[in-house]
Amino acid sequence: MKTICLYFEIHQIIHLRRYRFFEIGSDHYYYDDYANEQGINEVAERSYIPALRTLIEMVKDSQGAFKVALSISGVALEQLEIHAPAVIELLQELNATGNCEFLCEPYSHGLSALANEECFREEVEQMRRKVKDYFGQEPKVFRNSSLIYDNEIGAIIANMGFKGVLVEGAKHVLGWKSPHYLYHCTENPNLKLLMRDFKLSDDISLRFSNSEWSEYPLFADKYIDWIAAMPENEQVINIFMELSALGMAQPLSSNILEFLKALPVCAKQKGITFSTPTEVVTKLKSVDAMDVPYPMSWTDEERDISPWLGNVMQREAFNKLYSVAERVYLCTDRRIKQDWYYLQASNNFRFMTTKQTGVGLNRGIYDSPYDAFTNYMNILGDFIARVNSLYPVDMDNEELSSLLTTIKNQGEELVQLNDEIKSLQEALKKAEGDKPAAEKKATSKKASGKKSK
Numbered sequence: 335m336k337t338i339c340l341y342f343e344i345h346q347i348i349h350l351r352r353y354r355f356f357e358i359g360s361d362h363y364y365y366d367d368y369a370n371e372q373g374i375n376e377v378a379e380r381s382y383i384p385a386l387r388t389l390i391e392m393v394k395d396s397q398g399a400f401k402v403a404l405s406i407s408g409v410a411l412e413q414l415e416i417h418a419p420a421v422i423e424l425l426q427e428l429n430a431t432g433n434c435e436f437l438c439e440p441y442s443h444g445l446s447a448l449a450n451e452e453c454f455r456e457e458v459e460q461m462r463r464k465v466k467d468y469f470g471q472e473p474k475v476f477r478n479s480s481l482i483y484d485n486e487i488g489a490i491i492a493n494m495g496f497k498g499v500l501v502e503g504a505k506h507v508l509g510w511k512s513p514h515y516l517y518h519c520t521e522n523p524n525l526k527l528l529m530r531d532f533k534l535s536d537d538i539s540l541r542f543s544n545s546e547w548s549e550y551p552l553f554a555d556k557y558i559d560w561i562a563a564m565p566e567n568e569q570v571i572n573i574f575m576e577l578s579a580l581g582m583a584q585p586l587s588s589n590i591l592e593f594l595k596a597l598p599v600c601a602k603q604k605g606i607t608f609s610t611p612t613e614v615v616t617k618l619k620s621v622d623a624m625d626v627p628y629p630m631s632w633t634d635e636e637r638d639i640s641p642w643l644g645n646v647m648q649r650e651a652f653n654k655l656y657s658v659a660e661r662v663y664l665c666t667d668r669r670i671k672q673d674w675y676y677l678q679a680s681n682n683f684r685f686m687t688t689k690q691t692g693v694g695l696n697r698g699i700y701d702s703p704y705d706a707f708t709n710y711m712n713i714l715g716d717f718i719a720r721v722n723s724l725y726p727v728d729m730d731n732e733e734l735s736s737l738l739t740t741i742k743n744q745g746e747e748l749v750q751l752n753d754e755i756k757s758l759q760e761a762l763k764k765a766e767g768d769k770p771a772a773e774k775k776a777t778s779k780k781a782s783g784k785k786s787k
Contacts, residue, residue: 335606336571337569337606337609338573338609339611340403340608341403341573342575343439344405345410346374346377346407346409348409348676349370350682350709358716359716364673374413374418378418378421381578385591388595390424393428396598399598401609404428407440407441409675429469435475435611436471437475439476439477442675444479444679448629450663457675457678459494475611475612475615477499478491478499481530485626486521488520488527498528501528501630502530502637504532507624507625513530515621515622519624526614527624528570531572531573534561534571538557539575542590543588553593554600557597558606570609641687643683644688644689647686650711662674670724673717677717685703686706687703
């Protein structure tokens with residue numbers, strides 16, 4: 335029996351403002367508040383709110399047969415808290431149905447997995463706590479920014495305790511294999527890989543309203559027929575996309591939500607079910623290891639990391655940002671930590687791309703990739719100066735590494751001491767409870783005699 339694993343991502347960029355060279359050292363605020371408020375409200379009204387209401391309705395109408403997975407970046411969650419709390423309320427309502435799984439992703443929606451393992455782990459753990467606080471779920475499946483993945487990243491994710499990870503079903507990685515099976519990481523077979531069917535995903539998120547598309551108009555029964563016609567032994571069809579595709583990339587006037595609502599009914603008629611990622615990695619068996627020696631993603635035709643690190647400007651900005659990663663990791667300043675997450679967001683590097691993809695890229699306030707690079711580097715210059723002011727600039731990486739090791743060891747010692755204290759307290763309670771009744775009585779009389787004196 336085939337099952338559909340449907341997943342949506344929620345992420346909104348933090349818009350940077352025009353930051354001039356002469357502001358370095360005097361102004362430490364980097365953001366365009368008006369653009370951020372306007373952007374999050376627009377996508378909430380046009381996409382998130384109607385889409386989430388539809389998903390809730392689908393769960394109820396299907397009597398629990400329909401299931402869906404979501405992930406949300408930390409920076410998006412912060413903006414929703416401030417400007418569109420109604421979206422968070424709907425997410426919690428969807429969560430209350432019991433048919434929505436929340437995945438974990440990097441807090442910043444950045445590229446730390448490609449640069450610094452400690453920073454990557456830190457922001458993943460922070461997002462893990464956020465998911466627990468907001469939705470009461472312990473994420474078991476991971477989704478990296480833009481599905482960036484390779485063998486090394488897989489090993490880190492597995493080491494962090496995740497059971498599965500969403501990855502792109504890229505042709506250059508799959509070869510002759512089908513994305514409709516469960517695979518596992520070459521570095522750790524305990525980590526299962528759910529491979530995205532990019533054609534079926536893009537049919538909804540990119541092509542649905544395109545009147546020049548050969549399959550236009552696309553109806554739910556035709557879409558499910560495509561899935562039903564696949565070989566009988568194919569296990570899972572992974573359909574992953576951004577939630578903003580419903581309402582933004584594909585306008586509501588295209589009847590995209592009506593199409594979505596009809597999917598569970600049509601699937602049921604064909605004996606096709608819906609499953610969450612955790613259900614997939616738990617119930618299905620991996621058929622083979624998937625070797626991914628070089629990073630891949632779900633972006634552009636090449637499905638690699640060139641959209642963010644494909645030219646000299648992007649790599650220069652990337653290397654400059656992560657040159658202070660160890661210092662930021664040591665830092666406890668709240669403002670610097672927040673700026674660190676916002677500056678890591680992958681769109682900052684995407685704006686600098688010089689790739690010709692045939693798809694229009696909205697660069698926001700920037701006229702060109704060079705303009706984006708200049709503005710970002712001005713901000714980065716101020717940010718790095720602030721970080722370096724907290725720690726001596728001449729402190730080399732070896733000294734920082736030593737300091738980090740000391741802090742880590744002290745933290746581990748504190749954990750051990752706390753465990754020992756708890757153990758001793760439990761032993762003391764048990765010893766008190768095991769005292770013979772006569773001894774307890776004598777102790778009580780002795781205590782009362784002292785009081786009478």
